[in-house]
Amino acid sequence: MRKLCFSEMLLVCDGNERIVGGAAINVSLIAGEVLAAFSSTRLAFLGQSTAESELMSFADRNCHPLQERKCETLVSGTTRQEKQIQLYFDEHHNVTAYRQEIDGFHSQSFQGMLKPTDGNGEESAGQEIIVPDGLQLLLLRYLILSNFVGEISSQTVDVQGRVGNCIHRISPAVPAPLTTDGKVFETMKEVRKTIWFSDGSEPEESVSHYSATGHLLRHGWNNSNYILISNPLGTTPPAHITELERGIQDYVEALSGLIKNHSSVKGLIEDIHCSVKEMDRTNQIVNPVLLDIIKEL
Helix, strand or coil: CHHHCEEEEEEEECCCCCEEEEEEEEEEEECCCEEEEEEEEEEEECCCEEEEEEEEEEEECCCCEEEEEEEEEEEECCEEEEEEEEEEECCCCCEEEEEEEEECCEEEEEEEEECCECCCCCECCCCCCECCHHHHHHHHHHHHHCCCCEEEEEEEECCCCCEEEEEEEECCCEEEECCCCCCEEEEEEEEEEEEECCCCCCCEEEEEEEECCCCEEEEEECCCCCEEEECCCCCCCCHHHHHHHHHHHHHHHHHHHHHHHCCCHHHHHHHHHHHHHHHHHHCCCCCCHHHHHHHHC
């Protein structure tokens, strides 16, 4: 399992290949018990506007999902818009979702159970399971390192709480020219990801290129002028990007200490469920529960 863990630092570039932000990704096996996936992206655009995207996802060492939190924030001048969703998974693959939207001075909160759906948006009677984004990061790395070629189907949940059907199409490895003189010294695999929802909205598509060692080289989205690229070898990343990576590393260390201080992961998860029930009673949005527990210690 540790061979699948990784850490990446990426640059966000606009259509003119100008660096406008960065991203940090980390997947760790903490204390030999909990798989933790973190992703943090920040970029600036249109002068004074900034956008941030955060992912925090946890599963046990057997890859059974526990919880996941996603948050997207847009700040333009004095206006702040934010969407966040927190998912809790039980042993029967039931998913409880807590969602909040903030638009300026107004906020709305939602909660409910999510169910896998078929292609028409109806509740599925099959064996489909909602796979959180954190586990999808781990799955993709495994497929790349094992030289898998073909399609993988799953279901995912976006920050608006929509359950979507997702397909990853992984191509065979091909030589990749990575130097300015055109010399080839590495192979590359392409992954095309498509997510579609039953509400008739346009499918979300992206294309990623991975090295044979599983490192993400480039990632782009349809209808977007922004791309993620790996930091060139020997290039010092901007300070704010290094801060993203350092923040994730600090969180992993704090979480490791938290888990080691518990007699069992079961006890930790029970603490989490108690916190969820407490939030149920007060009808409030669930905050990052593990972070709250760390602050209490």
